[in-house]
Amino acid sequence: MQGLEVVLIVAIAIGVFFANKEISKRRVARYRAVAAANGLEFDPGDPSNITSLDFEVLQRGSSNQATFTMWRPGSYSNRVFQYRYVTGSGKNRQVYNLTCALVALPFDAMSTHLRPEGFATRLLNKVGLDDIELESPTFNDRYRITSADKQFATAMLDPSMMGWLLEVPCELDVYLLGSWLLAVDNRRSAEELPNLLVRSEALVTHMPTVMQSLYPPERRPSP
Amino acid sequence: MKGLVLVLVCFIGVGGLSYAVLYNGLRSAANRVITAWAGIEAELQRRNDLIPNLVKVVQANAEHERSVIEQVVRARAAGAAVGANRATVAAADAELSLLLPQVFVLAEAMPTLRTSNSFLALQGELATTEDRLAAARRYYNFKVRDLNDLVYSAISGVIARKHCVAAGEYFGEAKV
Numbered sequence: 001m002q003g004l005e006v007v008l009i010v011a012i013a014i015g016v017f018f019a020n021k022e023i024s025k026r027r028v029a030r031y032r033a034v035a036a037a038n039g040l041e042f043d044p045g046d047p048s049n050i051t052s053l054d055f056e057v058l059q060r061g062s063s064n065q066a067t068f069t070m071w072r073p074g075s076y077s078n079r080v081f082q083y084r085y086v087t088g089s090g091k092n093r094q095v096y097n098l099t100c101a102l103v104a105l106p107f108d109a110m111s112t113h114l115r116p117e118g119f120a121t122r123l124l125n126k127v128g129l130d131d132i133e134l135e136s137p138t139f140n141d142r143y144r145i146t147s148a149d150k151q152f153a154t155a156m157l158d159p160s161m162m163g164w165l166l167e168v169p170c171e172l173d174v175y176l177l178g179s180w181l182l183a184v185d186n187r188r189s190a191e192e193l194p195n196l197l198v199r200s201e202a203l204v205t206h207m208p209t210v211m212q213s214l215y216p217p218e219r220r221p222s223p
Numbered sequence: 224m225k226g227l228v229l230v231l232v233c234f235i236g237v238g239g240l241s242y243a244v245l246y247n248g249l250r251s252a253a254n255r256v257i258t259a260w261a262g263i264e265a266e267l268q269r270r271n272d273l274i275p276n277l278v279k280v281v282q283a284n285a286e287h288e289r290s291v292i293e294q295v296v297r298a299r300a301a302g303a304a305v306g307a308n309r310a311t312v313a314a315a316d317a318e319l320s321l322l323l324p325q326v327f328v329l330a331e332a333m334p335t336l337r338t339s340n341s342f343l344a345l346q347g348e349l350a351t352t353e354d355r356l357a358a359a360r361r362y363y364n365f366k367v368r369d370l371n372d373l374v375y376s377a378i379s380g381v382i383a384r385k386h387c388v389a390a391g392e393y394f395g396e397a398k399v
Contacts, residue, residue, distance in 0.1 A: 134365075
């Protein structure tokens with residue numbers, strides 16, 4: 001009887017292994033099809049080592065892993081990917097699953113963070129931890145901006161950029177650093193990845209062209 | 224009695240520390256306004272350096288269109304005059320910002336200028352400088368707003384008056 005139990009357990013384990021492999025294969029095929037339908041290249045892993053970039057969100061926790069990367073053909077410059085990291089251990093272990101887009105900037109950005117105002121950030125404002133306040137009260141109510149260089153942030157968010165961000169609300173967490181913009185969203189399905197890339201690229205194209213003159217690009221090697 | 228002295232010492236200590244923090248904040252804000260103004264001056268200088276070349280190129284091709292060019296030269300001289308105060312500089316800047324596009328409209332009607340590489344390069348340079356200037360003006364006005372918030376607030380305002388820290392003056396019409 002004991003021998004039968006062992007055989008059963010081994011059979012279940014083998015079944016689970018092959019089922020997982022099949023699910024993973026189908027998932028990769030699904031992502032590949034979405035990428036092809038949108039004219040993007042695809043790799044199930046992280047061919048350009050995105051997690052080596054200095055963004056705080058990419059250094060958070062442990063077991064950081066970028067997967068299902070899609071990018072524009074010809075270069076790795078603009079890409080979108082699924083991202084996962086883990087915080088805590090044991091009972092406090094928490095896995096974070098996010099979807100991110102990385103877009104090349106035509107200027108050298110100071111460390112800046114733009115995100116929609118939420119309950120927690122409004123609370124921070126109340127206790128005096130103010131963000132950068134611009135001339136539009138509506139914009140200040142809707143977005144929280146923090147930057148290592150306030151002059152950089154005010155130049156980037158000129159009236160036209162602010163107007164566009166009010167017209168096309170941005171629900172993403174947007175980080176700028178050096179030659180890159182990183183847009184972070186909650187985990188999205190494969191079908192939504194190309195759209196996130198387009199939305200992130202639109203952010204860059206709406207930034208004022210004077211940024212290239214004020215903060216000339218410092219060419220860094222692509223990760 | 225000992226307790227009362229202790230309370231008094233603590234009160235004076237906290238008061239002195241708060242005074243120092245507020246005073247430092249006020250001075251930092253005033254310094255940031257000065258730095259932001261220096262940013263505007265740098266951009267104005269950049270534009271002033273480009274204008275003589277523009278005048279030379281346009282004059283060579285449009286002898287009959289002297290009035291706009293003369294106005295540009297006058298406004299440039301007014302803004303760049305030694306000892307010109309901020310209001311004069313702002314007025315000259317506003318005038319130049321209106322006149323320069325007129326020069327480019329004028330040039331559009333002249334085929335020799337429209338196709339001249341040096342003119343096109345100059346036009347591009349001036350357009351970039353105008354954008355840089357707009358960013359510098361805006362940043363300066365933000366810094367003035369920050370300083371004025373302190374100068375016009377209850378406790379900082381008292382310290383500002385005591386140490387002769389005056390409210391800043393906005394550049395041009397823009398208020399933030």
